[in-house]
Amino acid sequence: MLDGKKTLFSGMQATGNLTLGNYLGALKNWVTISDEYNCFYSVVDMHSITVRQDPATLRKRARTLLTLYIAAGLDPKRNCIYYQSHVSAHAELAWILNCFTYMGELNRMTQFKDKAAKHADNINAGLFTYPVLMAADILLYQADVVPVGIDQMQHLEITRDIAQRFNSVYGEVFTVPEVYLGKVGAKIMSLQDPSKKMSKSDENPNGSIYLMDDKDTIMRKCKRAVTDSEGVIRYSDEQPGLKNLIDIYRACTGKTADEVVREFDGRGYGDFKAAVGEAVAAILVPLQEEQARLAADKAYLDGIIRENAERAGYYANKTLRKVQKKIGFPERVRKA
Numbered sequence: 001m002l003d004g005k006k007t008l009f010s011g012m013q014a015t016g017n018l019t020l021g022n023y024l025g026a027l028k029n030w031v032t033i034s035d036e037y038n039c040f041y042s043v044v045d046m047h048s049i050t051v052r053q054d055p056a057t058l059r060k061r062a063r064t065l066l067t068l069y070i071a072a073g074l075d076p077k078r079n080c081i082y083y084q085s086h087v088s089a090h091a092e093l094a095w096i097l098n099c100f101t102y103m104g105e106l107n108r109m110t111q112f113k114d115k116a117a118k119h120a121d122n123i124n125a126g127l128f129t130y131p132v133l134m135a136a137d138i139l140l141y142q143a144d145v146v147p148v149g150i151d152q153m154q155h156l157e158i159t160r161d162i163a164q165r166f167n168s169v170y171g172e173v174f175t176v177p178e179v180y181l182g183k184v185g186a187k188i189m190s191l192q193d194p195s196k197k198m199s200k201s202d203e204n205p206n207g208s209i210y211l212m213d214d215k216d217t218i219m220r221k222c223k224r225a226v227t228d229s230e231g232v233i234r235y236s237d238e239q240p241g242l243k244n245l246i247d248i249y250r251a252c253t254g255k256t257a258d259e260v261v262r263e264f265d266g267r268g269y270g271d272f273k274a275a276v277g278e279a280v281a282a283i284l285v286p287l288q289e290e291q292a293r294l295a296a297d298k299a300y301l302d303g304i305i306r307e308n309a310e311r312a313g314y315y316a317n318k319t320l321r322k323v324q325k326k327i328g329f330p331e332r333v334r335k336a
């Protein structure tokens, strides 16, 4: 615990184009809770290479993501915002934790099974041990809480198991993290298939609103969103497409579902879809402008990147040295 605050760790991959779902479901909440905790928000570029990446694209996306964290409202002086690959302790602890993780445990990971099926030509060992690197991320900073979506819960469970296993052998080395279950982030579904989560890897680009979409594109995608033939604006599971649009509108405007239903009572889907588009654009366009403004300030960003990597490295190495000592690696010899 630092300055009486608990520590929070989370990260996002710089693969694919971030969607409105990533923003409303995760990033926006990160900003809301950032005052309460000592926060480490990483751009987890080392996780990204578990599937093949084009080097220039990876570099560009990682920088865009880091800039987006700041543009969304995470103050980089108060939150540690950094690239995972800039802190080598992640790789070092991951190796050690690999030796405390069982094949059987990793074999049960549903995300591994899904990704292995999707990338059958490249089922590499990194894809298999992905959760161990994630455990290293979290445990290095002695994080108390980790905000993640449902799809990452299993990885958080294995992180807890690894931490407890290690602690039971060597004493209380790691804080055992809890999943952060605060105010639920909005769960945003695909605009084309409301039974699926809005995803950056969706093959149909009309299903997702990307954070970098311009206003015309946003309006068009909202207008084309799949609804139903009832023609009545209600908030109900029987109208999943409409329900998703109401959820998006709520998340963008802060209104409740009841308020939205009342606001559009007696009006058609066309009107409502246009209002959803406007509400989304009112959030994303300023975010894009701020992102572009920050991206143009190379000196500022480079300074943030350097300082935060150092800060992250300081905490991470503290934990790593403790772990190395506990497991019996020879002590470093300092110059007299």
Ligand code: TRP
Pocket: 009, 010, 011, 012, 013, 044, 047, 133, 134, 137, 138, 146, 147, 148, 152
């Ligand atoms: N695996 C996470 C995802 O794809 C990203 C991630 C990597 C992460 N390390 C983390 C999230 C540590 C939380 C904590 O969403």
